[in-house]
Every structure is written in structure tokens, then in C-alpha cells.
Amino acid sequence: SQTIHQWPATLVQPVGSPLSLECTVEGTSNPNLYWYRQAAGRGLQLLFYSVGIGQISSEVPQNLSASRPQDRQFILSSKKLLLSDSGFYLCAWSVEGQGAQPQHFGDGTRLSIL
Amino acid sequence: DAKTTQPNSMESNEEEPVHLPCNHSTISGTDYIHWYRQLPSQGPEYVIHGLTSNVNNRMASLAIAEDRKSSTLILHRATLRDAAVYYCILRPGFSGGGADGLTFGKGTHLIIQP
Numbered sequence: 001s002q003t004i005h006q007w008p009a010t011l012v013q014p015v016g017s018p019l020s021l022e023c024t025v026e027g028t029s030n031p032n033l034y035w036y037r038q039a040a041g042r043g044l045q046l047l048f049y050s051v052g053i054g055q056i057s058s059e060v061p062q063n064l065s066a067s068r069p070q071d072r073q074f075i076l077s078s079k080k081l082l083l084s085d086s087g088f089y090l091c092a093w094s095v096e097g098q099g100a101q102p103q104h105f106g107d108g109t110r111l112s113i114l
Numbered sequence: 115d116a117k118t119t120q121p122n123s124m125e126s127n128e129e130e131p132v133h134l135p136c137n138h139s140t141i142s143g144t145d146y147i148h149w150y151r152q153l154p155s156q157g158p159e160y161v162i163h164g165l166t167s168n169v170n171n172r173m174a175s176l177a178i179a180e181d182r183k184s185s186t187l188i189l190h191r192a193t194l195r196d197a198a199v200y201y202c203i204l205r206p207g208f209s210g211g212g213a214d215g216l217t218f219g220k221g222t223h224l225i226i227q228p
Contacts, residue, residue, distance in 0.1 A: 034215055044158070046215030059215065090157045092216075099146040099205035100165075103216055105157035 002027035006091050006106035014114050019064075019078040021109050023091030026072065031093040033074040034103065035066055038088040050074060051096070086113045118202045123223040126192050134187040134222055136202030141182050144207035148216070149176065149187045151198040151224075158201065158218070161187065165207070197226045 003026045013019060025031050035047040046059045048066035056066050063082060067075045074091060088110050094103040119137040126132045138147065148163040162169055162176045164185075169176040175188040189196055201221040 036215070043218040043220060044216070046217075049215055092157075099144065099207035100163075102148060102160040102163055104160060108157045110155075 002093070002104065004091060004093055004104060004106040006089075006109055008109055009107065010110045010112075012112045012114060013081050015083055016080050019076070019081050019085070019111070021076040021089055021091075021111075023074045023076075023106060024072055025074075025093045028072070028093070028095065030071060030096065032096055033068060034092040034094075035074065035076050036090045036092065036105075038090065038108075040087070044090065048076070081113050083113050086111055118204060118219060120200070120202055120219065120222045122220065123225065125225040125227060127227050128194060129191055132189040132192045132196070132224065134189075134200050134202075134224065135184065136186070137184045138202070138204055139183045141204055142206070145204040146207055147176065147178060147182075147185050148203045148205055149174070150201045150203065150216070150218075151196075152201070152221075153195075153198045158216075161200070163205075192224075192226050194226050194228060197224055199223050 006023050032051050034049045036044045037047055038044045048056055048058055050056050050068045053068055053071055064076060064078050088108050090108045091106045092103040095101045146163050146165050149161040150158040151161055152158045162171055162174050164176045164178055168178060177186045199221040201218050203216050
């Protein structure tokens with residue numbers, strides 16, 4: 001069966017520090033991968049999605065970036081964090097096929113910026 | 115993405131059926147109807163999805179109106195663990211070259227009374 005792993009579960013970082021969140025998927029090949037952010041009391045916002053190695057699409061301009069160095073690995077990064085980057089970050093995967101395929105989410109990383 | 119409308123909150127008793135409504139009057143012919151739920155401090159969890167016919171799985175049933183302008187998620191016997199925010203989301207059945215992410219609204223906050 002397929003599984004998705006995200007780490008760390010919680011993270012506290014100072015303003016201006018770098019960030020690296022990692023997500024890996026097991027049990028499937030060539031998944032579509034996604035990064036979402038959920039600010040406190042708000043809905044999920046799509047940040048990045050990827051349909052293959054090295055292919056990244058950004059939905060929201062910001063100081064975050066994403067990379068996909070391997071088929072089942074998706075990384076969210078920042079060189080200098082802002083206070084507004086606080087939130088709940090979620091990675092998700094799906095089988096290619098858009099509307100007919102569900103997305104499956106990891107347990108998320110709760111990021112607090114001090 | 116076409117918009118969905120859900121009640122802000124609903125309350126039900128444990129061990130009773132729950133019917134969660136969703137209106138999507140602007141749905142297109144190729145849009146799939148997806149339902150997800152999010153428990154406190156967790157990532158969203160896929161529940162069920164369908165196109166035209168009613169669907170059943172181990173978690174729930176999805177009843178889709180004949181004109182597809184509304185749908186109902188049915189939890190046959192609610193437990194305390196079903197207390198969550200339930201999201202009804204429309205997904206295009208094909209890629210139009212745009213973002214492939216899910217658009218989460220505010221959902222329905224389901225409260226289960228013991």
C-alpha cells in the first residue's frame with residue numbers, strides 16, 4: 001500500500017533562518033506531488049505541485065521554493081523565513097488523472113516563526 | 115474551479131446517521147465531486163468521490179442528485195471519531211493545463227454529541 005511521510009512534525013524557527021521540509025511517498029511510481037499551507041483558522045492554499053522529477057509549478061508568489069530531486073521526494077525550502085510563513089504545511093500525492101483521482105495527505109508540519 | 119456551498123456547522127448524535135449536504139449549481143459535465151475531512155491538527159483525509167452515480171465505500175456513501183447540482187455525504191452511523199470539518203470539492207475530470215490542486219472552502223464543522 002502507498003504511504004506518505006512528512007517531517008518534522010513540528011518546527012520552531014527564528015525569522016530570517018532557512019527552511020527545509022521533506023516529503024516522501026512509498027508504494028507508487030511517478031506520483032503527482034503537492035505542497036499546501038494552512039494558516040491558522042483558514043483553508044488550505046496550494047503552494048506548489050509537480051508532475052515529475054524537476055518539474056515544479058508554483059501557484060503563489062512567495063519566498064518559498066520547491067524541488068523534486070527524486071521521483072518520490074518533494075522538498076519545500078526557504079532561504080530566509082518571514083513571520084507570515086507560519087502555518088501548517090501539508091504534502092500530498094495523487095495518481096496521474098486529475099479529477100478522477102483523490103489526493104492523499106501527509107500528517108503535516110506545524111511551523112512557528114519567532 | 116466551480117464553487118460549492120456547505121453549511122458552516124452541523125450537529126448529530128453518536129450512532130445516528132449523518133447527512134452532509136453540498137450545493138454545486140455551476141458544476142460542469144466533467145467535474146468530479148470529492149469529499150475530504152480534516153480532524154483537528156491533522157492533514158485532510160480523502161473520504162469518497164463520484165461523477166454521476168451514487169458511491170459507497172467503507173467510510174461513507176455519496177448520493178448525487180440527478181441534475182448533479184447537489185450531493186450528500188452520508189455517514190451511516192456516526193462515532194465521536196467522525197467529528198471533523200468536511201469539505202466538498204469539485205475537480206475537473208481532465209487537465210486544462212492549469213493547477214491540479216484542491217480548492218478547499220470553509221467546509222462543514224460536524225459536531226458529534228455522545
